[in-house]
Amino acid sequence: xxxxxxxxxxxxxxxxxxxxxxxxxxxxxxxxxxxxxxxxxxxxxxxxxxxxxxxxxxxxxxxxxxxxxxxxxxxxxxxxxxxxxxxxxxxxxxxxxxxxxxxxxxxxxxxxxxxxxxxxxxxxxxxxxxxxxxxxxx
Amino acid sequence: xxxxxxxxxxxxxxxxxxxxxxxxxxxxxxxxxxxxxxxxxxxxxxxxxxxxxxxxxxxxxxxxxxxxxxxxxxxxxxxxxxxxxxxxxxxxxxxxxxxxxxxxxxxxxxxxxxxxxxxxxxxxxxxxxxxxxxxxxxxxxxxxxxxxxxxxxxxxxxxxxxxxxxxxxxxxxxxxxxxxxxxxxxxxxxxxxxxxxxxxxxxxxxxxxxxxxxxxxxxxxxxxxxxxxxxxxxxxxxxxxxxxxxxxxxxxxxxxxxxxxxxxxxxxxxxxxxxxxxxxxxxxxxxxxxxxxxxxxxxxxxxxxxxxxxxxxxxxxxxxxxxxxxxxxxxxxxxxxxxxxxxxxxxxxxxxxxxxxxxxxxxxxxxxxxxxxxxxxxxxxxxxxxxxxxxxxxxxxxxxxxxxxxxxxxxxxxxxxxxxxxxxxxxxxxxxxxxxxxxxxxxxxxxxxxxxxxxxxxxxxxxxxxxxxxxxxxxxxx
Numbered sequence: 240x241x242x243x244x245x246x247x248x249x250x251x252x253x254x255x256x257x258x259x260x261x262x263x264x265x266x267x268x269x270x271x272x273x274x275x276x277x278x279x280x281x282x283x284x285x286x287x288x289x290x291x292x293x294x295x296x297x298x299x300x301x302x303x304x305x306x307x308x309x310x311x312x313x314x315x316x317x318x319x320x321x322x323x324x325x326x327x328x329x330x331x332x333x334x335x336x337x338x339x340x341x342x343x344x345x346x347x348x349x350x351x352x353x354x355x356x357x358x359x360x361x362x363x364x365x366x367x368x369x370x371x372x373x374x375x376x377x
Numbered sequence: 378x379x380x381x382x383x384x385x386x387x388x389x390x391x392x393x394x395x396x397x398x399x400x401x402x403x404x405x406x407x408x409x410x411x412x413x414x415x416x417x418x419x420x421x422x423x424x425x426x427x428x429x430x431x432x433x434x435x436x437x438x439x440x441x442x443x444x445x446x447x448x449x450x451x452x453x454x455x456x457x458x459x460x461x462x463x464x465x466x467x468x469x470x471x472x473x474x475x476x477x478x479x480x481x482x483x484x485x486x487x488x489x490x491x492x493x494x495x496x497x498x499x500x501x502x503x504x505x506x507x508x509x510x511x512x513x514x515x516x517x518x519x520x521x522x523x524x525x526x527x528x529x530x531x532x533x534x535x536x537x538x539x540x541x542x543x544x545x546x547x548x549x550x551x552x553x554x555x556x557x558x559x560x561x562x563x564x565x566x567x568x569x570x571x572x573x574x575x576x577x578x579x580x581x582x583x584x585x586x587x588x589x590x591x592x593x594x595x596x597x598x599x600x601x602x603x604x605x606x607x608x609x610x611x612x613x614x615x616x617x618x619x620x621x622x623x624x625x626x627x628x629x630x631x632x633x634x635x636x637x638x639x640x641x642x643x644x645x646x647x648x649x650x651x652x653x654x655x656x657x658x659x660x661x662x663x664x665x666x667x668x669x670x671x672x673x674x675x676x677x678x679x680x681x682x683x684x685x686x687x688x689x690x691x692x693x694x695x696x697x698x699x700x701x702x703x704x705x706x707x708x709x710x711x712x713x714x715x716x717x718x719x720x721x722x723x724x725x726x727x728x729x730x731x732x733x734x735x736x737x738x739x740x741x742x743x744x745x746x747x748x749x750x751x752x753x754x755x756x757x758x759x760x761x762x763x764x765x766x767x768x769x770x771x772x773x774x775x776x777x778x779x780x781x782x783x784x785x786x787x788x789x790x791x792x793x794x795x796x797x798x799x800x801x802x803x804x805x806x807x808x809x810x811x812x813x814x815x816x817x818x819x820x821x822x823x824x825x826x827x828x829x830x831x832x833x834x835x836x837x838x839x840x841x842x843x844x845x846x847x848x849x850x851x852x853x854x855x
Contacts, residue, residue: 247785251445298641299628306621313614314561348505349815351575351855353469353617357628357641358445374445376469376617377576377786 243271246372251356253374261297262324264362264369265332268301269308269322272355273338275375276312278347279320284337286317292332297362301371304332305355316341352377381410381419387838391419391435396636397426403437404772406834409826412783413441418448424639425453429647430460432713432720436772438727439834440781440826444468446642449726449782452775455648457708457719461634462653463645464627464660466723467706469620471660472667473578473611474702475750476544477761478675479597480682481694482604484584484850490686491582495808495851497685498580501677503572505812505855510571519566520555526665527672527700535676536697542739544700545729548668550707553661558615559622562659566615566666571673575813575855577820578610580674583758583847593745593763593844597698605847606695607759608674609752611704612667619663623656648721657706664705671700698761699748703728703778711773722773730764730776730841749841751832754780754825755817756807758848760832768840776841777832780825793818808851816854 246253254271258264273279292307294300311317319338326333341348353376362371381389381403389410391401401422403410413419418441425447426435432454441450446465455461487494503510514522522529527541527548541547555563573580585603588594599605612619627644630652631637638644646653679695686693706723713720731737731747738747747764757780768774784792798817802809811817836843 245787247787248443252786295629303625306625310561313618314564348813350813353576354621356445357624357644360641376445 242267248374251374252350252377253372256371256373258369259367261327261369264371265301265304265324265327265334266322268305268371268373269336272305272308272352273319275350276352277318277349279318281345282318282320283339284321285339287335287337290334290336294330297329298360300329300332301362301373302355302357302360305373308336309352309355311336312341318346350377387834391423393426397423398431399426399434401426401435401437403441404834404838404840405439406830409439409830409834412826416443418443421446421448422451424643425451425466427636427639428453428455428461428463428643428645429635430456432456436775438775438777439831440726440777440779442781442783444725446640447723447725450777451725452723452727452773454711454720454722454773457648457721460648460721461645462648462656462706462721463643463723464620464623464656465642465644466725467620467660468704468725469617470611470704471616471619472664472702473704474667474671474700475607475609475752476671476675476700477698477750478606478678479599479696479698480604481692483602484604487604487686491851492808494582494682494685495810495853497681498678499810499853501681502580502674502853504853505575508572508574508812508855509568512571514567514570516563519563522570522669523555523558523662523665524553525549527668530669530672530676535673540672540675540697543697544668545702548665548672548700550661550664552658553665554658555662557655557659558619558662562615562618562622565618566613569613569615570666570670571677572613572670573610573674573853573855574613575816579755579852579854580678581607581852582850583607584850585845586758586848587846589843589845590763596742596745597748597761597844598696599698599761599845606678607750607752608671608678610667610671610674612663613670615666616663619659623659626652660706664702667702668700699750701728701750709774711769720773722775724775726778727775728778729774730762730768731774732764732766732769749776751777751828752779753828754822755820755854756802756805756809756849756852757822757828758846760828760843761845761847762832762835762841763844765839765841772840776835780828780831782824783826784824786819789819789821789824790815792823793821807849809854811854813855820854
């Protein structure tokens with residue numbers, strides 16, 4: 240199973256994410272952000288961060304979580320490659336991420352992601368599979 | 378949503394149905410409507426018509442395409458007393474816009490030096506994803522940038538006061554309050570002032586190829602075969618963060634609006650509410666940051682020309698023709714049903730196009746109307762238009778902003794697989810230097826609507842008129 244795949248959106252970039260559990264779905268969505276953003280092959284999980292995020296339902300929680308994830312690059316200059324979600328319900332999430340500070344001599348950025356949008360954000364569960372759709376403004 | 382109804386050769390209507398408060402009107406042509414295919418932007422025009430306090434109609438310009446929430450190319454005006462302000466109706470890149478600098482150089486004067494100029498610009502102006510400037514602002518100094526905009530830059534030696542005259546709102550929107558900008562946004566803004574950024578942003582050397590209106594071209598200081606520089610950039614990470622912060626705050630309070638919204642990305646707040654006022658104050662800060670940003674890049678462009686061509690400022694005569702923003706919300710006065718009214722006009726991928734004699738214009742453009750700058754896609758060139766009375770009466774003084782995408786970025790990447798876009802551009806006589814590997818393939822010309830078509834519609838509709846067309850010679854990109 241692919242962790243995520245891209246779908247077409249005229250102005251922006253959409254991802255469809257899969258996971259066997261909500262935990263896995265959210266971690267895979269976070270991975271998608273950084274997999275699109277940069278080449279992760281030369282990123283090591285040296286720096287660890289804990290994240291606590293609130294939301295008002297699955298979609299809102301997902302967008303808020305990804306906004307926090309993206310800020311760790313845009314605001315703090317971290318490239319992340321490992322993501323885990325320890326505790327999750329539709330209104331609350333606790334997770335861990337790991338990566339290292341962006342170093343232009345070592346790392347390549349592929350696509351700038353300006354923001355995670357609420358536009359048509361969706362989270363679904365069915366037949367033992369979780370699926371989400373999110374659109375990034377790039 | 379109901380079918381589009383043709384009003385005349387330039388306008389299509391989306392009739393008012395369901396909870397729409399007003400109809401939608403799309404400026405377009407048979408061909409552009411046909412080429413739109415399955416693009417859902419007309420539905421987004423209808424969605425905007427649901428928002429409280431919207432006046433007359435929800436509008437879209439011919440470069441319209443699918444955005445998130447509001448369509449790109451959308452224009453909507455709201456009453457101050459019961460209307461709303463929507464961060465998504467401005468866009469993430471607050472005060473994304475462009476400025477055009479004229480010169481005393483003819484094409485012949487730089488034909489052999491073009492490569493040197495482009496290469497020098499590329500090295501002198503930071504470009505690309507997350508590009509940083511050498512300048513690292515203290516948080517206090519950054520707050521001054523947010524309050525003062527382009528004036529901050531001019532007072533620190535980046536350009537002259539004459540530049541401010543030729544900038545929309547003199548490069549400074551009133552009501553900016555840095556206290557309304559989050560610590561995160563301030564942090565993201567610290568190292569990015571004076572940087573071009575990535576995506577569709579660029580700095581281009583162009584030549585005037587065709588003049589349509591001699592009188593206006595004279596007033597604008599444009600002549601056939603003249604070299605100009607177009608700078609297209611915005612408020613960088615600071616603007617994105619302001620939009621993101623306020624969207625998240627407004628999404629939490631959607632229940633307070635009188636109607637359910639068809640899309641969360643349309644999240645908005647009443648203009649009379651604290652949240653609405655705070656967003657406007659923060660948005661003004663980001664807009665001011667963008668004006669300081671473009672002002673600084675123009676200054677470095679002048680320096681680069683002087684050094685590379687070994688000519689003084691007087692010989693080069695690099696003069697700012699005008700600077701316009703195309704992602705913004707403004708409080709402006711219009712006559713609605715015979716009565717003067719202050720409205721909050723959202724222009725998301727649309728440009729202000731004020732008529733001759735409007736008090737917001739510099740005196741030298743009094744007889745021509747406001748210069749409107751329409752950048753094309755990479756390497757195409759651009760148009761200079763002039764604002765009209767008809768735009769003031771019909772479209773809240775607004776017109777199109779550019780070519781508008783027709784291909785998604787992934788489609789464009791597929792279409793350019795196996796091609797050297799750099800070489801293709803070179804074959805057309807255009808030198809391109811870009812930082813990002815992906816940028817060139819995502820920004821190929823066929824990913825955009827035909828700029829001539831888009832401009833033809835606004836010209837025929839009378840919401841701006843053609844003054845000159847410029848052709849690209851060289852371009853730097855993120």
